[in-house]
Amino acid sequence: MASSFATDRNLKRPGEVHVIVGPMFAGKTTALLRRVKSELNLDRNVVIIKSSKDARYAIDSVVTHDGTKFPCWALPDLSSFKQKFGANAYDRLDVIGIDEAQFFDDLHEFCCEAADLDGKILVVAGLDGDYMRRTFGSVLDVIPLADTVTKLTARCELCGKRAFFTLRKTNEMQTELIGGADVYMPVCRQHYVNGQAAMEVARNVVEAQKIPNDLTVEAAAALV
Numbered sequence: 001m002a003s004s005f006a007t008d009r010n011l012k013r014p015g016e017v018h019v020i021v022g023p024m025f026a027g028k029t030t031a032l033l034r035r036v037k038s039e040l041n042l043d044r045n046v047v048i049i050k051s052s053k054d055a056r057y058a059i060d061s062v063v064t065h066d067g068t069k070f071p072c073w074a075l076p077d078l079s080s081f082k083q084k085f086g087a088n089a090y091d092r093l094d095v096i097g098i099d100e101a102q103f104f105d106d107l108h109e110f111c112c113e114a115a116d117l118d119g120k121i122l123v124v125a126g127l128d129g130d131y132m133r134r135t136f137g138s139v140l141d142v143i144p145l146a147d148t149v150t151k152l153t154a155r156c157e158l159c160g161k162r163a164f165f166t167l168r169k170t171n172e173m174q175t176e177l178i179g180g181a182d183v184y185m186p187v188c189r190q191h192y193v194n195g196q197a198a199m200e201v202a203r204n205v206v207e208a209q210k211i212p213n214d215l216t217v218e219a220a221a222a223l224v
């Protein structure tokens with residue numbers, strides 16, 4: 001028994017994992033920044049990592065839809081972070097914020113190691129589902145690791161009710177189409193279902209007539 005107590009004393013303090021999900025425009029980045037700022041106020045060492053795939057705004061900062069900026073590291077994956085950040089600097093870190101977490105394939109592995117072994121507090125923000133409401137990347141895989149899970153909602157762009165889903169306004173079919181309000185809108189369940197049906201009609205029209213995409217979107221918008 002004595003030896004196990006001795007081992008316990010050698011362990012670092014336990015880490016934490018907090019997951020923030022929701023559709024686009026739900027304030028996930030804002031919630032992440034609020035959490036990280038509150039940790040900064042407690043004199044904790046904090047860093048934010050975001051995917052280098054998302055170059056909509058500045059590469060070296062996280063910018064919320066309302067324009068608030070926070071410096072960060074833009075990386076293609078999480079496994080390279082410790083080495084790029086420096087082992088000593090990493091050891092001194094208390095809190096790691098991860099934004100747009102759906103773009104990191106190694107999210108689960110990174111969270112396990114950082115929280116379980118290295119004692120870091122992780123705040124992970126990302127989309128739980130894509131525009132087809134399929135699970136997006138590895139975000140849902142870290143829920144079993146989490147201390148807390150928060151699902152935020154947006155406002156439906158069409159009726160103002162609570163929005164749980166992201167509707168793609170264009171005919172592009174790939175899962176990772178990075179864009180803002182020009183490509184996506186938050187919608188309630190009813191308008192998600194109506195919108196998907198309208199987009200389906202529009203896609204069929206494109207197939208049949210090969211008309212330009214921008215006309216199709218207008219046609220789809222008229223059908224919503």
Ligand SMILES: [Zn+2]
Binds near residue numbers: 157158159160161188
């Ligand atoms: Zn609605």
